[in-house]
Amino acid sequence: MLLSPIFLLVVHIFGTIACSGCYGPSDLNQHARLVRRMQPEALNATTKPRGPLEWGQINFLHTTDTHGWLAGHLKERNYGADWGDFVSFVKHMRRKADRLNVDLLVIDTGDLHDGNGLTDVTTPNGAISDGIFTEIDYDLLAIGNHELYVTEVAYHSQANISRLYGDKYLTSNVQLLNRDTGEFQDFGSKYRYFTTKHGLRIMAFGVLFDFTGNSNVSRVTKAEDMVKQPWFRSAVNFRKPIDLFLIIGHNPVRLGVSSGTFGTVYKSIREMRPDVPIQTFGGHTHIPGFRCVRRDVNRDSSPGAIVKRWDGLP
Numbered sequence: 001m002l003l004s005p006i007f008l009l010v011v012h013i014f015g016t017i018a019c020s021g022c023y024g025p026s027d028l029n030q031h032a033r034l035v036r037r038m039q040p041e042a043l044n045a046t047t048k049p050r051g052p053l054e055w056g057q058i059n060f061l062h063t064t065d066t067h068g069w070l071a072g073h074l075k076e077r078n079y080g081a082d083w084g085d086f087v088s089f090v091k092h093m094r095r096k097a098d099r100l101n102v103d104l105l106v107i108d109t110g111d112l113h114d115g116n117g118l119t120d121v122t123t124p125n126g127a128i129s130d131g132i133f134t135e136i137d138y139d140l141l142a143i144g145n146h147e148l149y150v151t152e153v154a155y156h157s158q159a160n161i162s163r164l165y166g167d168k169y170l171t172s173n174v175q176l177l178n179r180d181t182g183e184f185q186d187f188g189s190k191y192r193y194f195t196t197k198h199g200l201r202i203m204a205f206g207v208l209f210d211f212t213g214n215s216n217v218s219r220v221t222k223a224e225d226m227v228k229q230p231w232f233r234s235a236v237n238f239r240k241p242i243d244l245f246l247i248i249g250h251n252p253v254r255l256g257v258s259s260g261t262f263g264t265v266y267k268s269i270r271e272m273r274p275d276v277p278i279q280t281f282g283g284h285t286h287i288p289g290f291r292c293v294r295r296d297v298n299r300d301s302s303p304g305a306i307v308k309r310w311d312g313l314p
């Protein structure tokens, strides 16, 4: 499986600051902060970066389908980076983006547990581990189908991830039963309109594929119905200017995947707004890939691990 550029850069950073020992420099003249940060038992990668990352006017880091693999894949050396490495990496990249005067958005598209004991040893799954996703300050997140199978998991996700991230947690077509009122309410936010640090005006949606295996406390609206709803059409024709549409979601971006509904959302936006670029970030298939439609780009990052995909748009 090919490495993502981001992973390679992580390895490169560690390689260039490594010293002979893990616990301090042997040369006393060396500055103390040049101590190797990698955990002593962590595996180093077997390949090196193929080249520097190209930064654009707006850049994205994307995780999806982490499924509890927060310790990395210990038996696959090139997937050995753990979640702590990624948290550090994001901090470094945010600083670098500031130095370059460009935007960096960090995105996750769901399935935060189910697959590894680190997240699944608790009841409900993710009860303790979900807290780790609050350490990154994501700009946008979307819900996965694994947040909706079990009723307790759904309520836990809403109370911990959705409430914490507020309007950054995008659930355009997912609702949850309010047990006090008996009514279904938006799980998170239907859309987010925001202006980036460097002035790009973005309209973002988070669309889950037409999932039907959820417990009866949640409701998933089919994409073909969602695009007809007045709130969606108003958001696409927003009263303020839009420089870029971002469609994120736990949803395959590849053509020909029968469960994917990004095409429906994309087509609907394109019909109403033919000239505004659209960028998508998907998930769920656990197969990394992307496709470009003229100046629009669709991404799907996900080999069931901590996956980071780098994108820089000119």
Ligand SMILES: [Zn+2]
Binding pocket: 065, 067, 111, 284, 285, 286
């Ligand atoms: Zn998944």
Ligand SMILES: [Zn+2]
Binding pocket: 111, 144, 145, 146, 250, 283, 284, 285
């Ligand atoms: Zn999934």
